[in-house]
Amino acid sequence: MFDVSTHNFWIALAVTTAAGLATGLGSLLVIFARQPNARLLAFGLAFAAGAMVYVSLTEILDKSILAFTDAYGPQLGFTWGTFAFLGGLLFIVGIDKLVPNPHERLEVDDPYFREHNTSYIKRVGLLTAVAITAHNFPEGLATFFATLENPGVGLPLAFAIAIHNIPEGIAIAVPVYFATNNKTYAFFACLLSGLAEPIGALIGYALLRPFLSEPVFGVVFGLIAGVMVFLALDELLPAAKRYAKGHETVYGLVTGMAALAISLVLFKW
Secondary structure, eight states: OOOOOHHHHHHHHHHHHHHHTTHHHHHHHHHTSSSOOHHHHHHHHHHHHHHHHHHIIIIIHHHHHHHHHHHHOHHHHHHHHHHHHHHHHHHHHHHHHHSOOOOOOOSSSOGGGOGGGHHHHHHHHHHHHHHHHHHHHHHHHHHHHHHHHOHHHHHHHHHHHHHHHHHHHHHHHHHHHHHHOOHHHHHHHHHHHHTHHHHHHHHHHHHHGGGOSHHHHHHHHHHHHHHHHHHIIIIIHHHHHHHOSSSHHHHHHHHHHHHHHHHHHHHTO
C-alpha cells in the first residue's frame, strides 16, 4: 500500500482546486469582453482539445502503463494499461449517454446574439454546466492522484487541465450570461462547475484510499486518459468546429498540443 503523507494530500487537494477554479477565468474573459467572439471560443475549445489529447496519450496513459509494469512486468503492464484506457472510453460513453452535452447547431448566423434564441441559449447553458460538472469529476481524480503520487508530475497535469478549464468556463459563461444578462450568475455558475473537480477527487480518494497500490493507480490513470481523449474528440472539437468560421479549430488544436508539449518539457528540467 502507498504511504500517502498528509502534506502530499493537502498539496494535491490545493492543486486540484486551483485547476478546477480555472473555469472562473474563462467566465471573466466573457464578462469583461466588449463582445463575445465565437471564433475566439472556437480556438479556445480546440486549444483545450489538443492539450487534453496530448497530455492524455503522452503522460497520463504512460503513467498507467508504468504503474502496471511495476506490478506485473512490461508485457502485462502495457496490456493492462491499454485495457484501462479503453475502459475509460467506455465509462465516459456511459456518462455521456446519461448526461449528454448539447450538440445541436442553431439555425442562425450568430447563435449568441439573437434575442429570439434566449430560451434555447438558456437551455444550452444549463445542459453545458451540468455536463461539464459531471465530466469534471474524473478530471479532478486525474489531477489529485497524479499530484498525490508525485507533486512534480502532478503539476504539469494540473496545468493542462487548468488550460482546458478556461474554455470550459467560456462555454458555460457565454450562454448563461447572454440568457440572463447577469455577470454574477455566469461567474458563479463557472465556479460551481469547477468545484466538481476537488469534490470528485475527495470522493475518489475516500473510496480508493484503503486500496492504493500500483495496480490501482494504473487503473485510475488509464481510465482518466480514456475519459479525457473522449471528451476532447466528442465534445470540444465538434463544439469548436460549430463556432469556427475558418481554420480556428486546427490552429487551436495544434497550438494546444504545442503548449502542453513545451510545458511538460519545462517541468522536467
